[in-house]
Amino acid sequence: MCFSINGQYWPATEILKRVLNHKNCTKNYWRKDHSYGECYCDQAFDLACPAVSCVVSEWSMWSGCLEPGKPTMHTRQRQVIQEARNGGEPCPSLHQTAGCAEYHDQHGPCLQSLVPALIITGGYGSARKKREILDNITGYCVEFKLMSLMADCQRSFSLHTRWMRYLKEGHQVCVECQPPALAQGQRYCSGDGENMGQDSMSLQWQAVGNSRCRRLWRRVRRGDSCSCPTVHSFLFI
Incomplete structure (x- = not known):
């Protein structure tokens, strides 16, 4: 009917x-x-309800660095004031992270761990110009494990940078500290972690000739001489 x-x-x-x-x-x-x-x-x-979009608060202040004295992260967040309803715009991200570095911890300055060690292939060792140094100062070798590296290391194709393509995450490398590279007035090479008194530290490194070939490695140990394969043998600058 x-x-x-x-x-x-x-x-x-x-x-x-x-x-x-x-x-x-x-x-x-x-x-x-x-x-x-x-x-x-x-x-x-029929029941009709208008779309209500999500509303969030302003960002909070950035937190402190998660770990002092090393490259790390800090975070900030915001809160949901009103949830989205009836097909309104969903909530945006509520958390953000960014790179962070603090130069002091509870023991004092920790600048050394934030200074990248500049490295170059070991083949340049014999061509170095020697500075005036004391006869009783000798070099040494530090072994590191590569913890991370940027993709740009694999995009180095020139004659002087192709050695960077042999850098692989997880590989162990040897870096020689020759007397010409000693830090001014010191008995260690800049960025090698020698003056920090302990191994197993995460430190920064950067390849000379490609500023985007860098990242982190972990100091394993120091020795009198290096014993790594040629492609994994480098020099401090």
Whole structure:
């Protein structure tokens, strides 16, 4: 059975549905002052609710570095003030991280761990120009394990930088500290961690000739001489 409403015929079941919807809408979503609430009844007496987008607070202050005295991360966050509803814009990211370095810890300055060790292939050792140094100062070798490196190391194709392509994460390398490379007035090479008094430290390194070939390695031990394969033997600058 059909009924005509405003010249349009509707099945009886549809008319009943609209009557029930009308009762629900007027009961739950009309205010006493006859204004609409957040949701309202449309012309078909179906419940219609506007989209409500997520609202978040301002970013908090950045936290301190997660670990002092080494390259690490710090974080900041924000809170949800209003959740998204009815197809509104979802919430953006609530957490951010960024690189961070603090130059002091509870023991004092820790600048040495933040200074990258500059390295070059060991083949340049014999061509170095010697500075005036004391006869009793000799070189030494430090072994490191490569913990991470940038992809640009593998994009070094020139004659003087192709040695960087042999750098692989997880490999152990030997870096020789020759007397010409000693830090001014010191008995260690800059960035090798020697003056920090312990092994198993994560330190920064950077390849000479490609500033984007760098990252972190972990100091393993010091020795009198190096014993790594040629492609894994380097010099401090």
